[in-house]
Amino acid sequence: RAGRPAVGTRTGVDRWHGPTRRRGADRRRQVARTGYGDDHPSSEESGSMAAAPRRQPQWLPYTAAVTAGLVVIAGAFLVVRERDAGTGGPRADCAVHLEVNSSTEKAELLAELAERYNDSGRTITDGECARVRVTPLNSGKATEALATGWRDTGLPQPQVWLPTSSLWTGQLRLLDRAAGRAEQTPDTYPSIANSPLVIAMPKPKGDLVREQGPLGWGQILGLSGRQGWAQFGRPEWGRFTFGKDNPNLSTSGLAATIATYYAAVSRSSDLTRADLADPAVTQFVRRIEANVSHYSDDSVELLRDLAEADLRGGPGGPDDMSAMVLQEELVHLYNEGGLSPREEGQAQGRRPTVPLVAVHPKEGTFNLDHPFVVLPTADDSQRAAAEDLLAFLTEDAQQADFADLGFRDHERRASAELLAGVGAEPEGGLTYFAPPDPTVVEEMLHGWSTLRKKANVLIALDTSGSMEASVGDRTRFQVASAAAGKGLALLNSEDRVGLWSFSSETRERPKGPYREEVQLGDFDQKRITTRISGLHVEGGTALYTTVRAAHRHLVERYDPQRINAVVVLTDGKNEYGKDNDLARLLADVQLDPQRPVKVFCIAFDRDSDFETLDRIAKASSGKAFDATDPTKIDEAFVKLVSSF
Template sequence: MAPAPPRARQWLPYTAAVTAGLLVIVGAFVLVRQRDAGSDRPRADCAVRLDVNSSTEKAALLVELAKRYNDSDRSLDGGGCAQVHVSALNSGRATEVLAAGWSGTGLPQPQVWLPTSSLWTGQLRLLDEAAGRTPQTPDRYPSIANSPLVIAMPQPKGELVRQRGPLGWGEILGLSGRQGWAGFGRPEWGRFTFGKDNPNLSTSGLAATIATYYAAAKRSSDLTTSDLADPEVTRFVRQIEANVSHYSDDSVELLRDLAEADLAGAGAGDMSAIVMQEELVHLYNEGGLSPRQEGQERGPRPKVPLVAVHPEEGTFNLDHPFVVLPSADERQRVAADDFLAFLTEDDQQASFARLGFRDHERQASVELLASVGAEPAGGLTYFAPPNPAVVETMLDGWSTLRKKANILIALDTSGSMQAPVGDRTRFQVASAAAAKGLALLNSEDRVGLWSFSSETSKRPDGPYREEVRLGDFDQKRINSRIAGLHVAGDTALYATVRAAHKQVLERYDPQRINAVVVLTDGKNEYARDNDLARLLADVTLDPRRPVKVFCIAFDGDSDFATLDRIAKASSGKAFDATDPAMIDEAFVKLVSSF
């Protein structure tokens, strides 16, 4: 079977970009453990086994509902009954393995697929057609639940925007420029920036990008590749992307960090809004994403809830389709029809509603609207899903329109980086991961490189050194400098983070995401600068000139807890690669932020 041409696969989460043996286990590519929903008391007459693969955000609920189905007294047309078994795989990964014949997952091949959005069924169809196969998903499919895309804002800001009446995507997400919140009478709130998932990794991020293009083209259906090439459309999308605070690989993790900051009284940092599924607004407001004690289902509700703002042009709906695959035989198709009927019954739909989903007919519960805020008087307007080929072209173009970055990378070269990891050293593993991560940056980004440890015979003047000056991205030169670095000394973590943060502030670019990236395998061992409290104060985010610190804790000797505190003080993020095998994943997740 011939492989799909490269262009047919470029849109998938970094699949084409990360080819040299890198398994992408991130965002829309995370493979999770199988969830088995077999019954505690299987019926002897249930000869039909139905394997269902669900997207991960609703998999736990599907396990519960499948068990409820299996324990019921339902019978199939023609006699007998079925046992449903649920496994979980993120929608992007499922798309990939379905296109490859469902190999390498360790999960049973499904007869029913429940992705987050029909966007994925369209992309699978594109992959099948490009490979000369009969499409596995040629049709449109019924929904088992729905969740529209919304612009979520902290309540004071969201209510102020709502008071202005109907506003469009450009009027909301394009607010900032230099005027920012001053245009709403609140200059003390500063610039307007928002959080958004990387569309190469996230269904929410992909849907947000599509919605922006629809708003730019001033239509709600039939988006074409010609629309994408229109200079006015390009200008509109570029204006929106310019206001991104930073990209995320996972909006759930972004909200968990926000909930933790809220409960600590730290607020939302420099972000005025986050574009995401309405369902997640409900979960956040109900404490479902707050820190919780062991045994608790939910944590405390946030002090400042989020409000869902609906742009007037319309929004994109994540429709959670019920897809019966060609792998289903005749009896499994009968079982699938019965399971679909079961999922759309009132009791099961009430279970979806408790998680913040709208029902299979897009109707919101009273409780959901009370939690996230009322929808417009005339109801929501939805954009029609674009042709899969248009989505592919859109993502090809997004890489040039997205907000660019101004990044200073600080690489630990202390003596502990000589410790073995298999047949390589920590430094060799880290260097290889850094090279792969750098390959995913945009050629228009600005990137610099520092090395750090403590003073050594080869670096007697200070604990860190500028290897490549922060400027136009020269990947070949950075890789060459990394390959030639000398590993020795102790870990001068605090001094380096402080100095690197100051360096980026001095070269701050308001048109870019400004960040420090720190890769270390240890903890601070530098007696001349051992004041963590002062460091946290020094890197605390200034919303007017945000410089964020992103840390990768490499190997088990890393002080991840401290790195996490440093990152959060700056509204950045720490990535846990204390298992060295996870460092490739950490770099891909890191790069998705830029």
């Protein structure tokens, strides 16, 4: 899901634009802090990605679960950050109005550039002027909206679409064909910026890997998992695992999956559906997926955790990870301090002590091309305006703004400053994989669920008395149970799942504050959902003792071939006097890189102690999801399940 707007500045560029440029960079720094971007689940969910008539695609359930949350986020972004460029200003009377919808990671910059365009005095045909307005929406949601007449977005219908990748224009073609209508995106489109996929590593590790000479995807992310860093002469660094976004939710995750398949067939183009069925190919992909630490809904959050640990002088964020697969632009963002903690009033955080470097696999990589798409909704005058806007965006001054965010230019050229910051390219430059046919991408995602690393998950569900409180016409427990059922439906049949309930000692549970409801074992969704529906709600919230016991339970049943995680759903804070020691709990769940068991928390409803849940999750290199607004609980479960 491309990354957030970056922050770093380039002195030479600042001289070109002076104070205005600096103010723009400050605004983008604020967006970098808010966390909206196409590498975010609320951005690049790909439930909309394809609709083949022969079957319902694997990823469609994600859309139903998160649509409401996506519209809320897009609306909030629009209210806070939309630049209704030119309204009331010198171009308010322009006859041509051009609506542009951009993927969220670059929307803030595009809105600023629209202001600049509107103030530039440019004219199009017959001396007319155009007023450009930019609104943000993640690429996956925009794909779905364009396929359904742009309904339910709350945003103006665009004449120009700027997604993260041409992968989305291909998926929109599939949706149009399936519906029997004219294709909205039948062509190839020019880029306004580019960002290749890289393997990002902390500099000492990345430098060591580079010293080995050219290595491939399998050698870096697959074979290395057998012996860990001992294979590279550093056994003290432990095992080798890496972080990757879920391809159902993220452009980067999808691009990483495509790159893995290309590496498996030793080609850079013409990937076919027959390739996907080749046993040797599936074995290659499965071997790489086996080294995933856990899947992420948001690689930016992983980088923020890494930046916080760097600031504390610790070993670094999700410290069982040796690498992350993400956009080069995000490496720049991290190294410039854009994701580091910052004090009140600071424009950006401190640059990390240990920067990341970009490692380029020898087979090649996938490029996120940020296409400029003129849609059929544009009339002749709007098409002329779009042509002029494209020319404007590809001029040197505007391209410098993209470079400032860590992007390569519209012709894939990297600035010297970017390469100096993230790492030089291989001699002879990068090899890029060609985008596969959209039907191949569809088939790839359908099959990914069987190849991804499987999970070993223990769910701890809060059944304290406060879960009886009303949320509309239902109780908190009913809302939470329904969301859990939807989330469980997205797990794989080969996952192992267990269920505990917890509150405090009650008449129903006199011997202790938690109880095993379904033993950890082969996933049986019907059994778990039936057991949840029969649970009794009573008592206080024995949060700390339950998390400690659940974590210990999973450590004792640790499976090195799976992602091992505790999932905690609670509407409250710890109310159990027998165990009220948070510091001890944080120490007890601290991640052991040799047997990593991560804690994921969903803070449900307004009484939840999200700050504490976040501390617990981060101690284990897991993540807390904020559903204190109960309407967002479905979205939170989708994000959580995308980690497995």
